[in-house]
Amino acid sequence: MKRCCFILFLLYLFVCVSASAQSPIIFKGENVVIGDHVSILEDPANTLGIDDIRKSKSFVPSGVSIPNLQLSSSDFWLKFTIRNESDQEHLILALEYPMLSTCEFYAMTDGNVQKMSYNNPFSNRKYQHQNFLFDVRIVPGTSEDYFLRVKSSEQMVLPLILGTPKSIAENLATNDLAWGIFMGLILVMILYNFFIYLSVKDTSYLYFVLYSLFIGLSSITLSGYTYRLILFDHPELNHLGIVIFPGLAGIVGNLFMMNFLQTKDNSPRMHRFVYLPILLYSIAVILRVFGYDQASFRAIDFAAISTVIITFTITISLSLEGYRPAKLFLLAFTLFITGLLLFVLRNLGVVPYSNFTNYTKETGTALDVILLAFALADKINTFKRDKERSQEQTLLALKENERIIREQNAILETKVNERTYELSEANTELNQTLIDLKEAEGQLVEAEKMASLGQLTAGIAHEINNPINFVTSNITPLNRDVDILIDFIQEMEKIGLSDLPVAEKQRLIDNHKEEMEFDYLKMEINQLLKGIQEGASRTSEIVKGLRVFSRLDEDDLKKADMNDGLDSTLIIINNLLSNKIKLEKNYGEIPFIECYPGKLNQVFLNILSNAIYAINKKFEDKEGGILKITTTNDESRVTIKIKDNGTGMDEVTKKKIFEPFFTTKDVGEGTGLGMSIAYNTIRRHQGEIQIISIPGEGSEFILELPIVFEYIEEDI
Structure with a gap:
């Protein structure tokens, strides 16, 4: 036993000696x-x-x-x-x-x-x-x-x-040269993109400038150049910067990604996770400020890991969807991470220590900054092309709108003449047979359609007239201001070409600017241009609503969105809605349904017109009227509720409201066919229409329409 213990002791000494x-x-x-x-x-x-x-x-x-x-x-x-x-x-x-x-x-x-x-x-x-x-x-x-x-x-x-001293000095000189190039590149990118931000006022450029600043400070601080060149007698400040600069770079970098890629809209699920690394970077900065050095360094590690995972997840998913800015961002971030990874592998001994591996981190950072700058420029160009395309489409829409109005006016005049003739013929043939009566009813139904068309044209003319007047009213003062500017430029040209001293030229220029109220003139031109832009935008919205509602005479069964149909109808009757009637829209995310969209638009028009009439009759010129529209759906049907707080209906009116020629309006205000047409249209869509009404409190129309239409060969 003693001999075995002695042998084990010798082996232990051998291992210890070998280890040391x-x-x-x-x-x-x-x-x-x-x-x-x-x-x-x-x-x-x-x-x-x-x-x-x-x-x-x-x-x-x-x-x-x-x-x-x-x-x-x-x-x-x-x-x-x-x-x-x-x-x-x-x-x-x-x-x-x-x-x-x-x-x-x-x-x-x-x-x-x-x-x-x-x-x-x-x-x-x-x-x-x-x-x-x-x-x-x-x-x-x-x-x-x-x-x-x-x-x-x-x-x-x-x-x-x-x-040797010579070889070490040469090595250090090479290192200083490489870092000088890196710092110069970062400084150029910061100044160049800052000037672009001052021009375009795009928040993405501001985030990018701050990101470039802090990522550059992080690199030179970790390499010791901040201590050597700036904080040489303040080691405590350099010690803070080792974590504070990377922390700020991480915070601004994540904010830049959110703004540049529009993650809130393009990747809403991952958007909220971006706040995790921002929180971790903030904690790291706070810990370093209060002296918790090791904890702050570890917080930076966790923040960096979460940033890599979240950034790659967002950029890869958006790139697969074909989003071009995400592809450029992914390339830049990949190069940055690759350079950082090679640097870490060099420190771990996986790759050899050489001039190439010594600068992979800085090379990756420089490529990251350069590619992100290219990505920002590409994004601005994309916005410019989209704006030009939008302006072209707006111009085409305005021309098309003018053509439609001219055609509608011509058609309206023809239809009015036809309707007058049909009514006179109907009055002379009251004693005809049941077939003649049925024919007369059909003619009146067609007349109701023409009345809806007349209301459509009147509404569109009223809605378009306001923004167009707003545009035309700004043209005259804008021309006047431009003429003033041209005169001013010509006067400045004369002064500039004269032989007067520079100070005298400057005085004359200042006097002219003061006489013409140059600052006020600039402000007025901006306001006039803004007014013209607002008028054009409003006209575009009206045209969009008209496109949806103008399917009044379509006879093809197709899928349509009832929310769009309601909105287009509201645009048409907007002239009936005064500021004293409060409109409440509670639209659900309802599916498209198979229907005849133009026919349903006419139903909405009739019901909404009656609701507005009831509200005006109750409140007259006073406030308090409320018109509420709600849309919901279940597995098989879409429900549309139109509720008002107007005069309401008694039981007798409710029973007769869908009968042809029944109306509670004064003579000349209605044909009595609107609700009859609405009832027949809903029934032929295999739907149901219900009424809940209390006299003096208001009425609610409930329309239920199937999502899938079982088509029957029948003339609607």
């Missing part, structure tokens, strides 16, 4: 990355000194070319041995990670300890560079042991490079 052993660094004159020749010891209590470390057997080989230490509040000691097989005695050890709060270098020379510390202000450094540079003096052909103590509130990545 590390091959020396052989320097032959060329730069070498020494991370895989380093042993590491963690001091959780932060109490060990160099004398304790020299005796310690607890060092563990790093095993990677670039040590990557976890986020910790511990001190970390690095131990390594250098054997100089070059002809140079003076070497430089470069640690390319500027975010260390503690960095102390210990050299064991002839058994004595020499310490070099970087805890002093930047201005007191021997080498004025953001990276940590240590002099290593070792006689060629000899070996020396070295220790390095490091500490940081962030996760530490320690690229350690050993080389």
Whole structure:
């Protein structure tokens, strides 16, 4: 038993010795990355000194070319041995990670300890560079042991490079040149897009400028250039910027994505998730401000992960739907993430440490900013093309509207003459047979259609007249203002070509501007143009309603939206609605139904006209009238409710309201056929019409129409 224990003890010592052993660094004159020749010891209590470390057997080989230490509040000691097989005695050890709060270098020379510390202000450094540079003096052909103590509130990545002063200086100069190009590019993009924002006032450009600013500050802060060039004697501010700048970049970047891709409209389900990384970035900034360094660094990690997942989800889904801005955004973000991923893989040792992998993060950031700028420009061009197309369509619609009005006026005059002739013929043939009476009834039904057409034309003429008058009334003052401007320009040309001194020219120009009230003139022109635009927009809306309602004489069965039909009818009778009648529309998301849309529009017109008549009869010129329209549906039917608070109907009127020629209006105000036609139209649509009415309180018409029409060969 004792012998077995002794063997196990020897094996334990062998394992410990092997774990702490590390091959020396052989320097032959060329730069070498020494991370895989380093042993590491963690001091959780932060109490060990160099004398304790020299005796310690607890060092563990790093095993990677670039040590990557976890986020910790511990001190970390690095131990390594250098054997100089070059002809140079003076070497430089470069640690390319500027975010260390503690960095102390210990050299064991002839058994004595020499310490070099970087805890002093930047201005007191021997080498004025953001990276940590240590002099290593070792006689060629000899070996020396070295220790390095490091500490940081962030996760530490320690690229350690050993080389001659010349080669290290060349490497640092190349690095400074690359970063100078990067910073210049970011600055150009910021200024260029800021000037574009001042011109177009597009919020997307403002978000992009702020994003470019903070992503640029984040990059140069993490690389140490902010500390070197701006905050060199304020390490506490640089320490705050390590998290605050990336946090602000993340917040503004997500806001830019929401605005640029219009996620609220284009991706409503994912839109609310974008606020999660914004919240996490805000928490990270607050934690860093209040001194919770490690927690803030971890919050940044979670925020970045959530941003990547949500951004890829939104951009990929919108790209698959063919949304062009999302495709450009996805390409830019992919390049940014690819560059960042290669940088992380370099730090983990998966890809080699080289000039290419050193700048993948900055390259990805630059490409991201450039492509996003292109995407913004493409979006502006798209908006411009859409605006031009919309203006062209509006012009065509106005011309078509003029043609329709002319045709309708001609048709109306013809129909009125025909109706007069038909009525006179009907009065002379009252004693004809039942067939003649049926024919007369048909003629009156057709006459009712013509009356609806007359009401349509009157409503459209009234509705279009207001915005057209608004446009034409602005033309005369606009022409006057333009003439004034032309005169002013000609006068300025004379002054500019004269031989007067510059000060005299300026005085004359100011006097002319004051005489013509130049500032007021600009404001008046803007208001006149805005009025013309509003008039044109209103006319476009009226034409759209007319297109829907003008299907009055269509005889084809088709699918139609009853909400659109109701809206088009309201446009037609808008001249009957005064400001004293309150209109309440409660439209549901109802499906399209199979129907004859023009016939149903006539039904809506008749019922709504009667409702307005009842309201006006009750309230006269007083306020208080309410007209309420509600649409709902179930699996098989669509329900339309039209309710008013007018005079209402008694039981006798309710029973006779659908009879032909029955009317409660005064002579000359109605034919008595409107509700009869409405009843027959609803029945022939295989629907039902119900009335709920209380005298003095109002009436409610309830129309129920099937979604699927069972077609029967019958003349409607």
